[in-house]
Amino acid sequence: MIKLEQINRVFRTSEVETTALHNIDLHVEQGDFLAIMGPSGCGKSTLLSILGMLDSPTSGTYRFADQAIERYSEQQLAELRKRQLGFIFQSFNLIDDLTVAQNVELPLIYQKVAKKQRQEQVQAMLTRVNLAHRAGHLPQQLSGGQQQRVAIARALVCNPSLILADEPTGNLDSQNGEEVMQLLQQLNRDGTTIVMVTHSEQDALYGNKTVRLLDGEIISHERPAAQHSMPEAAYA
Numbered sequence: 001m002i003k004l005e006q007i008n009r010v011f012r013t014s015e016v017e018t019t020a021l022h023n024i025d026l027h028v029e030q031g032d033f034l035a036i037m038g039p040s041g042c043g044k045s046t047l048l049s050i051l052g053m054l055d056s057p058t059s060g061t062y063r064f065a066d067q068a069i070e071r072y073s074e075q076q077l078a079e080l081r082k083r084q085l086g087f088i089f090q091s092f093n094l095i096d097d098l099t100v101a102q103n104v105e106l107p108l109i110y111q112k113v114a115k116k117q118r119q120e121q122v123q124a125m126l127t128r129v130n131l132a133h134r135a136g137h138l139p140q141q142l143s144g145g146q147q148q149r150v151a152i153a154r155a156l157v158c159n160p161s162l163i164l165a166d167e168p169t170g171n172l173d174s175q176n177g178e179e180v181m182q183l184l185q186q187l188n189r190d191g192t193t194i195v196m197v198t199h200s201e202q203d204a205l206y207g208n209k210t211v212r213l214l215d216g217e218i219i220s221h222e223r224p225a226a227q228h229s230m231p232e233a234a235y236a
């Protein structure tokens, strides 16, 4: 699905030059759940931005579904992002004065989906993240774990082929974090490919691959042996 070859990203200001990523080679296969780990400042968010087509590498090639996206215009990239990618952030990024259902509906409005179909898709998505009973609530009325599940529903409602998550449990206590990880695991088992930046060794075990970054370089590729099992009715 994704092939990065010899990706470099250099940030230049008048005074300093920072090599945020150095000769990154990375393959993501369809169905993968990849965890990206490493200390603060090692390039994790830069890598995720490049994977998400929000930033371009200084050099190297990025193939998405066998297309070399360097050749794409801004508009073509935006289109690809809208159709294929879903984003999840540490801070949820929900709109406070829209209801749960309205937050999840937003990407469908941008995609000009008809109203009746929007309502059906929102309902189906909220059922899938087990929040149909909270459709009319405001984000502030929900727990952190529930808010992140709304954000996940919003990321998934346009049926993306890839979810990119930057520390999705970073603002959650361990119980809420686990609930979010179990949901991501379920979505991955249902077929969504996931790339997740995390600081948590525990969270990385939900994935099938881990890469570790240090000073902008990949220092290891691993396949965690111990995968979490799915308890029944993991979240409510």
Ligand code: ADP
Pocket (backbone or CB within 6 Å): 011, 012, 018, 019, 020, 038, 039, 040, 041, 042, 043, 044, 045, 046, 047
């Ligand atoms: P991480 O997410 O692993 O904490 P980042 O990808 O945010 O790391 O940053 C990697 C390096 O690149 C850091 O040294 C950071 O200061 C630098 N960097 C990131 N974004 C920019 C930018 N827009 N301009 C200049 N330097 C940046």
Ligand code: MG
Pocket (backbone or CB within 6 Å): 044, 045, 046
């Ligand atoms: Mg970061």
